[in-house]
Amino acid sequence: MANVLIIDDNTTTAAILRITLSRQLHIVGRSEDIRDAINPVDVSGPDLVLINQAFKNSSGWEIFNYLKQIKPNLPAIVYVLEHPTTSGAQWVCKVVEAVLSEIMSDNENTLFFGT
8 A cells, every 4th residue: 555646637537546546545645736735845745646747737747857856756657648547547557556566675675674
């Protein structure tokens, strides 16, 4: 189980992802703007951020770059779901699971070796 933040101004896409990730027992939050969602001094933030590439007034890559300025070590995935469907969300969630598995593996190795 992980804390996942979805940054997406499309309520339908965000809702489908939230439902799909919640079924996998993740804690899922949503914001339309990273500036409202990520506090640079907040230590209990998300384990992973999902960013929709297509925003009405900006680009997901702009949001990704801003995120990396304030939280360079926070894992983030930029995704595109042109037609929000359950199967599209499941595909994104498979990527999320792979990334989270890698993160957890790295954390276990770090804790085990004390580095």
